Each structure stands twice: as structure tokens, then as C-alpha cells.
Amino acid sequence: MAIQPGTTKVGFIGTGVMGSSMAKHLMGGGYEVHIYNRTKAKAQHLLDAGMIWHDTPGEIAAACDVVFTIVGYPSDVEAIYLGESGIVQSAKTGAYLIDMTTSSPALAGRIHEAAAAKGQFALDAPVSGGDIGARNAALSIMVGGDQQAFAAIEPLFALMGNNIVLQGGPGAGQHTKMVNQIAIASGMVGVCEALIYAKNAGLDLNNVLLSIESGAAGSWSLSNLAPRMIAGNFEPGFYVKHFIKDMGIALDSAAEMGIDLPGLSLAKELYERIAEAGLAEKGTHALYMAWD
Incomplete structure (x- = not known):
């Protein structure tokens, strides 16, 4: 056809x-x-x-x-x-x-x-x-x-x-997406912690982004989602509840392969905490609110 x-x-x-x-x-x-x-x-x-x-x-x-x-x-x-x-x-x-x-x-x-x-x-x-x-x-x-x-x-x-x-x-696309989500999960924790540190240090968060997003710290999440965090816009591009689902699939698959992913486990725990606080329908960058 x-x-x-x-x-x-x-x-x-x-x-x-x-x-x-x-x-x-x-x-x-x-x-x-x-x-x-x-x-x-x-x-x-x-x-x-x-x-x-x-x-x-x-x-x-x-x-x-x-x-x-x-x-x-x-x-x-x-x-x-x-x-x-x-x-x-x-x-x-x-x-x-x-x-x-x-x-x-x-x-x-x-x-x-x-x-x-x-x-x-x-x-x-x-x-x-x-x-x-x-x-x-x-x-x-x-x-x-x-x-x-x-x-x-x-x-x-x-x-x-x-x-x-x-x-x-068959299944290779899904395994690759798990790789993607594993990289994002720990990276999002780092983005949130970095912005919380900058805020508590009294820095202008937008100015901080100007310095770090094009350097070694740069990432898609930093460039596209950190500005939303700074603006207080936590509406979904991708839901917290769906990200928790993805992390669960990745951890189950990792267990089947006999590997331990402590960074992913921590990220999932943090996301489950904000979901329980009523943020399951917000975007993944709402993890920022776990600290703020």
C-alpha cells in the first residue's frame, strides 16, 4: 500500500x-x-x-x-x-x-x-x-x-x-525512550536544585540562566523549562502523573535486567511527593515546587 x-x-x-x-x-x-x-x-x-x-x-x-x-x-x-x-x-x-x-x-x-x-x-x-x-x-x-x-x-x-x-x-523504541526519561529525571532534579540555590543566594534567576544555559550545564530542560519555573508557570507540556508512570516502567525494566538506578529512584520519590501534594496534573517542571 x-x-x-x-x-x-x-x-x-x-x-x-x-x-x-x-x-x-x-x-x-x-x-x-x-x-x-x-x-x-x-x-x-x-x-x-x-x-x-x-x-x-x-x-x-x-x-x-x-x-x-x-x-x-x-x-x-x-x-x-x-x-x-x-x-x-x-x-x-x-x-x-x-x-x-x-x-x-x-x-x-x-x-x-x-x-x-x-x-x-x-x-x-x-x-x-x-x-x-x-x-x-x-x-x-x-x-x-x-x-x-x-x-x-x-x-x-x-x-x-x-x-x-x-x-x-519491536520494543527498541520504548527502551530508547526509557533511556531518555532516565536522563531527564535526574537532570530535572539538578535544574530545580540549581535554581533554588540561586534564589536563596539572592541572584536574579534570569541573569543566572544567561550565564549557564550555553555552557557545560546547558540542557533542553534548563533552556525550555527553567524559564517557566522562574515565571511560576507550571502548566503541563508533559504531566507529572505521566512522568511517574514512565519512571516506573524504566525501573521495572531495569530490575528485569538486574541493574540498579539510584538517581532515577530518587527522582521518582520526589515526583511522587509532589503528586501526593496535588500537583499530578501539572507539568514535570513543577518539581521545582518541592523546594519552593
Whole structure:
């Protein structure tokens, strides 16, 4: 099946903070986009733009040639892909099924096997870059699956991101995302502690950023999220509750491999503390509030 604008029907399931922008980029690329979201009202602006609504993920799978998903938790992924009347059961032979949720590597393998048994092509393709990357079509997309399927879908990935790498077979994309989240988790602790130190030293935090963000301390979190911390804007680009989920997946996978990750364990403990304090729906940079 040739994937091309004007003829290929693309489904997008999960039009939240990131998915909304990603679906818009696909539509902007000339594709007919079909959508499903748990709360229809939150997708109304996409329907107003011309996207086509379906009442269930299975309905989208039956209607589309390519289906993208970006939902909340591995349990959600398992239900919509492998559940009764789910995506795998409903999709056409030859369909491409791409999960962009950060989820379990083992589950990605199961979905790949179930899809292959029905003549479908599944890829796990979690992303990094948050709401800013999604809005600017500048996501990093980490892909696991078969080379042939990756090559077919790469033009669609290119509408949403600018760093697209096939990391290996089924589950490799999810493992790579775990590497990403491990690096971010301890790094975010460092960013927060640095700003709290600067504040208590009586420094101008914006001036401090001018000096350190382009040096050895520089990071995406420091450049993009520290200004939000300083401004007191803790609205989500990526939810605290979802980051806790990701850290749990990474720690479970690490335990299966017999490795200890003390920095990640500490970060998860700190994030669970602010979630219990009512900040689970805030952005990951709300970790700053654990000190402030």
C-alpha cells in the first residue's frame, strides 16, 4: 500500500496536549485525518478544522490505512490495541499501527506479534520534546519495529518530528525512550536544585540562566523549562502523573535486567511527593515546587 497525501486515510487516537498538534501536522501534510479522543469536547477544535470523528478506536482502525496512538498508560495501550473490538482486531490487512505512547517495551512486542498475525505492521514510536516539540513539528521520534514498515511511515513521522531514528526491532523504541526519561529525571532534579540555590543566594534567576544555559550545564530542560519555573508557570507540556508512570516502567525494566538506578529512584520519590501534594496534573517542571 502506497502511503501518500490525498489517498491515505490516517487515524489519530489521543488528541491531548501533544496529540492535537501532531494530528494538525498530518492534516497540514495533505492527509485525511480521522480522530478519537476520550473526551470529544476537547477535540472539537480539530473537528472544526475538518478532521473526522469516530466513536471508538476500533471504528478508526476499520476506516484507516494508518493509525497513530498517543494515550496515557500501558493499560490504555493494551486495551485499545488488544482488547475486544480493538485496533488489531478491527484494522485492515496491510494497515500500519503506530503507538507513540511511552509504554512498556514488552507490550510493544506483544502488539507487534498480534498485528503480524493479522498481516498488519506495528511500530512503537515514543517521542520526546513535549508540547513545544509537538507544536513546532520538532519531536524526537524513537522507533522500534521492522525496517520496511519504518520506511513506509517515515514521511509521516517527518511531518511531526525532525529527529527520527529506527533503534531496532519491536520494543527498541520504548527502551530508547526509557533511556531518555532516565536522563531527564535526574537532570530535572539538578535544574530545580540549581535554581533554588540561586534564589536563596539572592541572584536574579534570569541573569543566572544567561550565564549557564550555553555552557557545560546547558540542557533542553534548563533552556525550555527553567524559564517557566522562574515565571511560576507550571502548566503541563508533559504531566507529572505521566512522568511517574514512565519512571516506573524504566525501573521495572531495569530490575528485569538486574541493574540498579539510584538517581532515577530518587527522582521518582520526589515526583511522587509532589503528586501526593496535588500537583499530578501539572507539568514535570513543577518539581521545582518541592523546594519552593
